[in-house]
Amino acid sequence: MTKLALYSNKLEGHIPSSLGNLHQVIGLDLSNNKLTGEIPKELLELSSLSYLLNLSQNHLFGSLPSEVGKLNMLGILDLSYNNITGNIPSSLGGCQSLSSLSLKGNLFQGIIPPSLRSLRGLVDLDVSHNNLTGQILEFFQEFSLNYINLSFNDFEGEVPVLGVFANASAFSVLGNSRLCGGLIQLGLPKCEAKKHRKRFPVYVIVILIASTLFIILCLVYSWCKKKSKSQASQSSTNERFLKVSYNELLKATDGFSEANLIGQGGFSSVYKGILGHVDRSVAVKVLHLQSREARKSFVRECEAWRSIRHRNLLKIITSCSSVDFQGNDFKAIVYEFMPNGSLHDWLHSSTCTSRLNLVQRINILMNVACALDYLHNHCPTAIVHGDLKPSDILLDDDMVAHVGDFGLARFLGSGSNRNNSSGVKGTIGYAPPE
Structure with missing residues (x-):
């Protein structure tokens, strides 16, 4: 069996751990039932799951087992609208193939783990309607997200303005009363500037800056002189090739x-x-x-x-x-x-x-x-x-x-380099699916 879909039924009771014996299954959907109990660890050890694991809209409780990090080939994980408690496990960062992650409508608490930085392929992220705290992690600005929903939690601090956060329709932070800054469209209060406890005299600041700059210039000159010969070989190991001749x-x-x-x-x-x-x-x-x-x-x-x-x-x-x-x-x-x-x-x-x-x-x-x-x-x-x-x-x-x-x-769209032509081009013998 490679796919098992039992969604939108009236199934009750616990999820049987014996489902962990389906070693060829790539998609499992048990959503919209009346299932209770904890998520069995055996289910999260199915390394074959590569398409979908959907347990949403049930009555599952307990914490999310750390074994979820073993689903390193999974593309879609949906645990929304259950009663799952505890922290989001840091092992979730091991699911590096995830493109869609939904944890909304649960009782998760604590911060979003920094290990989620490794989920570079995420397109959609929804952690709304939980009890999450802390600041919005800045590395989400670097992701190619289409939508991120952080609403109705207890996040605090400044809302980023780059990446997905540069488009007000691509994210939501509603219901977080302690947030500030961000785009003007959000209508959030400005973030307070950090106040210095004591002001130093201007001449002291000038002397410190001048001394620091002089020391830095001396160090940079010395370093450049020593490293000029080896700079080319060292820079060649950079993974980002800006120029190749x-x-x-x-x-x-x-x-x-x-x-x-x-x-x-x-x-x-x-x-x-x-x-x-x-x-x-x-x-x-x-x-x-x-x-x-x-x-x-x-x-x-x-x-x-x-x-x-x-x-x-x-x-x-x-x-x-x-x-x-x-x-x-x-x-x-x-x-x-x-x-x-x-x-x-x-x-x-x-x-x-x-x-x-x-x-x-x-x-x-x-x-x-x-x-x-x-x-x-x-x-x-x-x-x-x-x-x-x-x-x-x-x-x-x-x-x-x-x-x-x-x-x-x-x-497809407007502009000089855009067109909507439907003429058939390409290799003879193949019609592209578009």
Whole structure:
């Protein structure tokens, strides 16, 4: 059994711990029943759960077991409208694949654990109608959240103004009487400035500042002098590649050799490479600039990757717009390398020694569906991929699917670079689901 749905019935009693024997289940929905008792730990040790665990709208009580952190592949967790008490366990930060988390309508207390910083893929978060305290954690500003609901708790302090908190319709902090600041639309009081107990004479402050600046300048000069020779090698280990030269990509792919060619399309060729200075495997997509459409494809893909971020989208590392050694224009996009190749390889290629089982196929379908749902419904501007096919679905070490190749992507909406055309484009033989 891979999916069990018993929602909206009149089930009573405790959740049986024997459900922990369903080692192949990827989705479990027991919501909207009359179930009581505590959440069995065995249920939270089902490592196969990757899609959904929904226990909402029951009468469950007790604390949330720390074993919830073992659901590291789970995408949606909904425990809303129960009577769960205690603190939110810090182990919840181990559920790093979560895209949606709802704990609303319970009796949780204490602070939101800082360990939730690791839930970088969260799109929706709802902890409203609890007894949570403390300040709103600033790292939520860094998440790609579509909506966060913190209403009707006892949070205090200043409301952030960046990220999701920059859009008044994307979050709610109602019913928290001790909050201040934030957007003007919230109508919250201004935060009081911190008062100094004692004022020092102006000349004392000037002397202290001047002395401190002099010491800092001396230290910086000394440090720069000692480190100038080693600065280049140290900075190369930075994971965020702001610039990669043509020469570096040439070396990484062994001169764009055919032995490293892993894919080819109408507008580009893709090579496997290793960036030597960080020893990292990458996929380098080199555009065939003889075609005018290839240049448009490069611009569209860069624009798309600039505004999207999701765990089921292929991760872009950097791009390169330069000239080769003959003075010709050179454009390339560098992606994270997917060791298990494309879905096309697994479905059609004779090089794959094994076939996908049913659970893997369902997981891949759900991964792609989540990516398309994000592109269509949760981006600031809806994006249509336009050429989705098995060769554009890449698989990582854990067989998690990532959608790539946005060379024919279209932005739906107003503006010079947006259009609503419905003309069929892309690879012959495939009609994209949009």
